[in-house]
Amino acid sequence: MKFDVLTLFPEMFEPIKSSIIGRATKSNILEINLVNIRDFSEDKHGHVDDTPYGGGAGMLIKPDVVYRAYNSIEKTDNTKVIYLTPQGNKLTQSKVEGLAKFNHLVLLCGHYEGIDDRVIQKIAPEEISIGDYVLTGGELPSMVLIDSVSRYVAGVLNKDSTYQESFEGDGLLEYPQYTKPEEFEGMKVPEVLLSGHHANIEKWRRKKAIENTYKKRPELLENAKLTREDKNYLEELKFKNN
Numbered sequence: 001m002k003f004d005v006l007t008l009f010p011e012m013f014e015p016i017k018s019s020i021i022g023r024a025t026k027s028n029i030l031e032i033n034l035v036n037i038r039d040f041s042e043d044k045h046g047h048v049d050d051t052p053y054g055g056g057a058g059m060l061i062k063p064d065v066v067y068r069a070y071n072s073i074e075k076t077d078n079t080k081v082i083y084l085t086p087q088g089n090k091l092t093q094s095k096v097e098g099l100a101k102f103n104h105l106v107l108l109c110g111h112y113e114g115i116d117d118r119v120i121q122k123i124a125p126e127e128i129s130i131g132d133y134v135l136t137g138g139e140l141p142s143m144v145l146i147d148s149v150s151r152y153v154a155g156v157l158n159k160d161s162t163y164q165e166s167f168e169g170d171g172l173l174e175y176p177q178y179t180k181p182e183e184f185e186g187m188k189v190p191e192v193l194l195s196g197h198h199a200n201i202e203k204w205r206r207k208k209a210i211e212n213t214y215k216k217r218p219e220l221l222e223n224a225k226l227t228r229e230d231k232n233y234l235e236e237l238k239f240k241n242n
């Protein structure tokens with residue numbers, strides 16, 4: 001998977017050069033190419049932004065500079081272009097899973113008040129938001145997208161680790177997990193997890209995932225894939241809680 005990132009602040013991408021994503025980049029499973037938009041400024045002072053026509057606070061990134069930077073990136077029919085903006089569709093696990101099917105993602109990062117709308121019209125990227133709040137730039141959202149999509153790229157994670165995660169598979173939140181020591185501050189690990197009885201462990205984990213989702217994100221249950229047994233247990237929970 002190749003990521004080309006159009007940004008005014010390539011130095012902000014240090015965080016994804018370590019740990020899992022860093023390792024995958026070093027072993028060429030991933031390629032993350034940072035394109036500095038400022039390199040495409042044609043004025044002697046390297047200006048890339050200017051004041052908004054019609055007045056208003058802040059600065060906007062100039063369209064021509066962004067367009068030259070964008071055109072410097074070679075694209076194929078398996079390239080997807082994304083603009084990270086609060087005006088975009090909310091990034092979800094299923095959206096992430098869909099993006100992972102491309103082998104080349106071009107990510108456009110806004111900054112300051114944003115980017116002149118004409119170049120957005122010209123590039124016609126898919127607009128994606130990571131949440132209903134305003135950041136100083138699209139760099140952090142780009143790293144969120146790179147991190148979440150990279151988890152689906154073969155070789156980045158060992159295969160089965162994504163299977164049971166929250167929002168994965170059945171759309172439920174994850175069950176609680178424990179590791180050594182067996183006793184912490186007087187709190188013991190649930191007996192069933194020490195039993196080695198895999199069927200019972202699976203049953204217990206399924207119930208806990210449903211409980212967690214019911215308590216913390218009940219709206220997720222609408223789209224969750226639940227078995228008859230799951231639904232019976234959910235009714236029990238609702239009954240107990242009323």
Ligand code: 4FV
Nearest residue numbers: 084085110111129130134135137
């Ligand atoms: C954002 C978000 C976001 C808006 C103005 C960058 C900032 C500044 N991007 N999800 N929320 N972007 O706040 O994606 O240019």
